[in-house]
Amino acid sequence: MSAGFSKTTRRVRTRRGVVWLGQTCNLRCRFCYFQTRVATREHPDHPFMSLDKARAVCSTLRGRYGNTAVDIQGGEPTIYPQIEALVAHCREIGLLPTLITNAVALDDPQRCRRLKQAGLRDLLVSVHGLGAAYDEAVGLPGAHARQMKALDNLAAEAIPFRLNCVLASSVLPDLAAIARLAVERGARVMNFIAFNPFEDQQGARSGQDVHRYSEVAGPLADALDHLEANGLEANVRYLPLCVAQPRHRKNFYNFQQLPYDLHEWDYASWSWSGRNPQRRRDGELEPPITLREANRRSKMFGHDGYLEDASVSVEDEYRHSALIRAREHCGYRFAPACAACALKDICDGFHGDYSSLYGADEASAQDLPGISCPVGDPRHLIREQVKIVEDEDASWAL
Structure with a gap:
């Protein structure tokens, strides 16, 4: 493993928080959790919040919940007008910042350079297909080429990154190629996420984008084998454990396992930052709550x-x-x-x-x-x- 990283089998609870800046995005992914909020400018979750409010959320994650890292997401955080200032604030208070991003806007090398200078720790890049299949899935011609250019820029700036991939039907033919891409481009981690209908997708998905788990299992196992053979950490989210081959059970994370992944979100702070007042432009922040109070x-x-x-x-x-x-x-x-x-x-x-x-x-x-x-x-x-x-x-x- 290159400088800056170690390997471990010790499992401790994560100290990573999450903040949503608002559901403003430069893509229209067909299987986005927030597809209605992204498409509807009038939705209260759509507009980006102010820098002051975003700073206050991050300061609460650090000061009240003891988080030491944070995932910043939108919508699309790279197009948030004050993103460098927010990244710098997180660094100043001891909260190591990650952006969850489609990376399309990072085809501009100057954006990458400014984020690195501000103190960005790493990126979690969503790769939901390759080539024309990706462009169709996200609703933007040329998006795949821009995303690949962004990965070139990250390599040039030595900015670490991890990859996310939703296991939608349109992605399965590219699954092996995405695993190879992760290895060839030097991703630190590869995540595969079952297409579960959280948020706006709840109760609304159809068989168009959802394969049976039995059909996902084979391509997924092949991708995991390739990643394992090349020493790359791979994680599978939200699939029943019986979908896993015995050799891959260690890679499967349901809700009970998520708190023990350092790159996932702390349930205590998530129970607060995930509530509407903390993810909308308008309104005051709520007082922090404990996990026990949230469970209550x-x-x-x-x-x-x-x-x-x-x-x-x-x-x-x-x-x-x-x-x-x-x-x-x-x-x-x-x-x-x-x-x-x-x-x-x-x-x-x-x-x-x-x-x-x-x-x-x-x-x-x-x-x-x-x-x-x-x-x-x-x-x-x-x-x-x-x-x-x-x-x-x-x-x-x-």
Whole structure:
């Protein structure tokens, strides 16, 4: 591993927060979580917030929640007019900034240079296909060529980057090529994300963009094998664990595993920054809340007494939050086959919208050698994965 990074199998809770600047974007991705808000200028989430408000959100993430890194996203953060100033503010307060971006605007080398000078830590670049397939998926002719030019610019400026890829139907033919791209261009991490209908997509997706998990499994396994063979960290988000080949179980992250990925979001601060007042231009920020207070508002755990139990551990609070996100917010379901699965207690199951399209009969009970009862620790599988840790995090993460 090149200078600036280490490898580890230790799993600790992430200290990364997230801030949404507003749903203003230069693309119109067909499967965007926020497609209505991006397309509707009158939506209260659409306009970018002021620099002062964005700074205040980031300062709360650092000062109140103890976050040490932050994902800044939009919409598209590279077109936020004061993005360099916000990046510099994050650095000044000890919050290491990442931009979640399509990178199209970074085909301008001067933008890359200014971001680096401001203190940008790295980028998480969304690559949802290649060539004409990408252009069609994001609604902009020439977008793929601009994105590839941006990767050239990042290499020239020595700006680290990771890649995100949504497992939509249109992307599957390019999955192997995207894995090769990640290796050839020097990405630090490759993430594959199931096309789950969060936010504006909830209840609205169709089979046009959603393959059956059984059809995703083969191309995904081939891509993961290529990344593994080349020493690149790969993660799969929000797929049932039975979709994984046994050799790839360590790479699969459901809601219970996410808090142990340093590049994912801390549930405590996310429960605050993800609420409307913290992601809109208009209105005042809400007072910060604890994770226990956020859990109290759920239908699942708000009235069963656990929140008044002083013996409830922080680990349990995070696990409760994971269950709320999966079952209450997204309607994940289990199939009859799940009852006999050794992984049922650390797996989300099948997303509610997916089940409404295809059911859950693809589920299959999984066995683990030497284990006769369901696994109870969400880290049981992922602790075998070798993950990268930036040197700036090494004092607490290694």
